[in-house]
Amino acid sequence: MQKTANEDILQKKIENVSKDMKDEELMDVCKDFESIFIHMMLKEMRKTIPDDGFIEKSTGTKIFEDMFDEEMAKRISDSEENGIGIAKMLYDQFKNQNTIRI
Template sequence: MPINGLISNSYSDYTQNKAESLSKVDTANAEDKKLLEVCQEFESIFVNMMLKTMRESVNDEDSLIPKSAGTEMFESMRDEELAKQMTMGKTNSGFGLADTLYSQMKASKAYR
């Protein structure tokens, strides 16, 4: 089996296990559900900031077509939507930050 197959299999196993663990959240408890949503939104904001910083690191001065205000606004909105899709897709797989935050905040005494 090529290494690429190993990586994709282990990633799909990870996302499936994560989706199952997040789906076990007690949906009857509104506070737990709201906490999970806030953690997922935080992860989305974090990824959006990461994408924005990555985009700023590219030198656009030598670009063939100069960027306009409209282009910058479009890229910003696209990065925001991309961050949401990366973190809160159909399987709630994300990067794992929301899951970790949720587990730690739920266990902390400050949440209770």
């Protein structure tokens, strides 16, 4: 089945409008994913540090450490150097796929 001229025009409009907004949204989602990944990695890394037993960690300390790890993960993924690169790779992968079709 052939596309009509109206369908071609509509397809181009959809691509132009969605490119600007969706590119930024896509990068935000990719950075959010990278941030979650880094947070999980930092949390698992923290588990490998042995407790010396001298001072037990309170619930408040554990909550603070988790919040600190989460904030560090956000800052790493939002850094100018593209975080650890996962967000950029995901963005490039999704960007190369043409997902809007009529």
